[in-house]
Amino acid sequence: MNPSRRTVASIGAHTFLGAVLVLSLAPVVWAVVSAFRPPTEIVSHPLGLNLSTLTLENFRRVLDDVPLVQGFVNTAIVLVSKGTLTLLLAPLAAFAFAKYRFAGRGVLFGAVLVTLMLPTIVLIIPLLLQMKELGWVNTYQALILPGAVDAFAIFWMRQVIAEIPDELLDAARIDGCGEFGIFARVVMPLIRPALAGLGVLTVMNIYNDFVWPVVVANSERMATLQVVLSTLAQNITGNRIGADYATVTGELLAAASLAMLPLVIIFIALQRYFVNGILAGSVKG
Template identity: 75%
Template sequence: MAATIQRAPERTRPRIGSHLFLMLLLAAFLFPVAWALLSSFKPADDIVRSPLTFDLSAFTLDNYTAMFQDVPIGQGFVNTAVVLLFKGAATMFLAPLAAFAFAKYQWIGKNLVFGAVLVTLMLPTIVLIIPLLLEMKELGWVNTYQALILPGAVDAFAIFWMRQVISAVPDELLDAARVDGCGEFAIFWRVVVPVIRPGLAGLGVLTVMNIYNDFVWPVVAASSERMATLQVVLSTLAQNITGNRIGADYATVTGELLAASSVALVPLLVLFILLQRHFINGILAGSVKG
């Protein structure tokens, strides 16, 4: 009887080349962020004179102190927080609700309406600015929270994404809820929403990032300093610094710009670090329709 020859299991060799490439790519992405954060704690003159060095003994908060005195960044944070709260809540509630109608109901013209929603994704933002601004002017909403919150509150991409996620929810769950006497909204709230939580988490992170980083529409709809969002405030930093401080040189402006950019970066960085697992799960949710 011939002896059975068993092959030893092959060892998985680490892909050194791939790992090295990913590490270099990570360093390339993180270096500008790390440089900006560290340089914001350097004296302004050192930032210009020796930008690639950092001396711990020269650590200072002067850039931050001067920036908070020269720039109304606090008001920008407040306005952005208000827009985030109300616009984000509208997106997180209305987009999944609309997606539920597209995914789980059959009605006349559904495909036509959904196609129209997708067409809006192809329109550049700049094309919609003038019509929206004229509409805000007619309503008397220029330089108000309404102008910052309502346009785009129900995002077409959010509807499309949540439709893909909700389509993966088994119809049997919905039918069982109907048999138990649940109404249609109760089915959405008590059955669908708990199942699509990973997708909602991913949508939440993207919604916060989009609203937080939005610049084009806020700079048009809220031109006054009182209603300026954080990104609008950041865009006018140099003008505010030179206007509030006589004789402010290039080094001073650069130091305060880095300080303001670091302050604006930290909330998003913390949010992504805390919710990165939910964000990844949310992207994968609904990618494979069962």
């Protein structure tokens, strides 16, 4: 391809990607900007913008009307606890599947993969019955423990750990290192990029999880952020007599903007590790 054609192709590709970026970000930008606009203005002129009328009133009202802070706290507790368990136990299980030979290894790993094919809704009733028998309904245990060892996480970590040369592990054993020492001192440093990528995915999955929390934690005290957001309109109209459509819309946009902020910050801060983690183990050599 001559330079002129390469330049035209590059311009076309960048134009297309720019258009996709604008189309993807436009609704998000509109929602965040509109959260600072007066409710009546959002409804009457959805695409307008008057800088002189920007206000924090929607945010103040939604924090007064809805237990968003409690939802953030519950989500943070679940996120830290469940995320830690996933990032610790999934690599351990993957290490066993990738580097040890034992009876039934293929059957066990196949069973792990089968769970990836099961829809979440199929597991909800059995899990809920178990939580009821244990007395864990509306508790942090029920929100944290089910799904803490994720099948996809085990599969991904196994693929990455399988690429580590066995000679490195044998050398560590010759030096007198135990199996957990090998995992901590040899395996973990080598899989750090993939682990970081898994961490980003785990954070997003737990933060956005709705179906299981709404089933097992139906009290306001234990509601996670996504459950609080799902009942936002009802809470606003219930806590404020005469709340109209414009008021509800403004507070909904404010709540959505607040809920979006942590994920955006985490992804921007860890995007390099996320990309490296996605690529880790994808090239053999």
